[in-house]
Amino acid sequence: MFSSLSKSVRQYMLVTFNYWNFTITDGALRMLVVLYFHDLGYSTLAIASLFLFYEFFGVVTNLIGGWLGAHLGLNRTMNIGLAMQVFALLMLAVPSIWLTIPWVMAAQAVSGIAKDLNKMSAKSAIKTLVADDQQGALYKWIAILTGSKNALKGAGFFIGGLLLSVVGFKVAVLMMAAVLAVVLIGSLLWLEGDLGKAKNKPKFKHLFSKSRSINILSAARMFLFGARDVWFVVALPVYLGSVFAWDHLWVGGFLALWVIAYGVVQGFAPKITGKAQGKIPDGSAALIWAGLLTLVTGLIAFGVQMEWQPQLVIVIGLLIFGAVFAVNSSLHSYLIVSYAKGDGVSLDVGFYYMANAMGRLIGTILSGLVFQMAGLAACLWVSFTFLLLTTLISLYLPKQREESGLSQLG
Template structure:
């Protein structure tokens, strides 16, 4: 049956399959690390530091990875990412006495490089498989890939909590490494070798985007993802366990539900933003959705600060936040692929996801530090400030004529 499909569709399915498997293990690994080291007595700031190199090397990887993808082909960058994730998981399968902070940070650094090589390759590949004149189809394919990825990342959070309870930390990372090994073998055999390779070899000095629209979108993306991770990465899982008394499965289950719902909304974002009426979104749509998210976040932060039904406000409020954030993220993901140049698309996409990774890095560090110093309400107010900045920046995004 697969042989009867168009070649571009088969390649899209293979890229998506690689991305799905990688994302599932990446989400599980994040939850494993947070919960396992919290059980060992690490503070929220110490746990945040474990992800410091993961996010920092994500910044570097997106910048350099886009250049490598344009020169070498997206198949190679995707396969290198899979191989590095397998190695990072193997590093964490050592006896628990070896799991010092520097060792885990080094493994997380490799995982961060692997994750962003894989993501940049997958997002860039879509641009090469969809003709420029089919912007509606491009939006739909990007939304499906992004939405399914986040649904699986949420499933990964739940999987991480379950694996930790059943197989233990070392058994869990070994099982995930084994799955990714088989995915890598399939990718090496079937993924096309010239996908995404630029016709002219881009020079290293061309790493930084010269497009104003991409620069503005990248700045807005940085604050958008900083606003999410400042409460989501470290503060929220620890808060749910320490203040509400939730166990590992409950924490993992809630975060999984949040990200899965977020992923489903991303997949339906084209319908929500008007594609069903033949509309393709522009900068004005990104601005309006950013403003809506800012208002909702301010309301959640105020509710938590005054202590009004905190469990209800956090659970329901963050589900609403997730739905609106999902539309924002999906709009951005479409706009970057739309703005990017067709030849050497990974250069522009890599620069944009470098800003995305920078936002996550800032959010991760602040998540541990602000939560330790001032609590969850303060994290949410920082999130509100970041979203306000993202909204102001989005005013400069191009509109349709």
């Protein structure tokens, strides 16, 4: 049955399968590291520092990775990412005495490079498999890929908490390395060799985008993801464990539910934003949804600061935040692929995800620092400020009628 499908559909399924498996291990590893080192008595700032290189090298990788993808082909950058994640997991499968902060930071650096090579390759590959005049289909496939990725990352959070409780840290990372090694072998055998390779090889100086719309969208994306990670990466799981006294399974389960629901909403984002009525989103949609998310975050921050039913506000409020954030993220993911040039698409997508990684880096550092100094409410107010900046930047995103490539869309 698989062989009867069209070539582009088979390639899309392979890319998505690779991305899904990688995403599960990435989410599980994140939860394993946060909970394991919190158990060892590390402060929130120290735990945040473990992810410093993960996020920093994500910035570098997205910038250079787009250039590599255009030169080598997206199949190679995806396979390199899978191989590096296997290596990163094996680096952590060492005796516990070796798991010092510098060693774990090094392993996380390898994992950060791997994750962003894989993500850039998957998102860019979709552009090469969908015709330029099928923007509605492009939006749908990007939403499905992004939504399913986040749902599986949520499952990864739960799996990470479960594995830590059942088999321990070392066995957990070995199991994940074995699964990804099998996925890598399949990818080497079946993924096309010239996927996403640019006809005209871009020079290294072309790494930085010259497109105004991509630069504006990238700036908005940076603050959007900084706003999420400033409370989500370290502050929230530590808060749930230390203030609410939730155990590993409860923490992993809640964060898994949050990210799974977030992913499901992303998958339905085209319907939510009006694609069923023939509407293709533009800068106006991104502005409206960024403003709504800013309002939601401000209300949550106020509720937490006033200590009004904190468990209710945090659990329900952050689920609402996740749903609105999901639509924002899905809109951005569509807009970048739509704005990107068809030949060498990975360059534009890579630059955009470089900004995404920069936001995550800023959010990760602040998540540990602000929480340690002032608590969760302060993290949420920083998130509110970042989202206000996202909204202001989104004012300058091009409207559909101004985009020649989008003006004919129905």
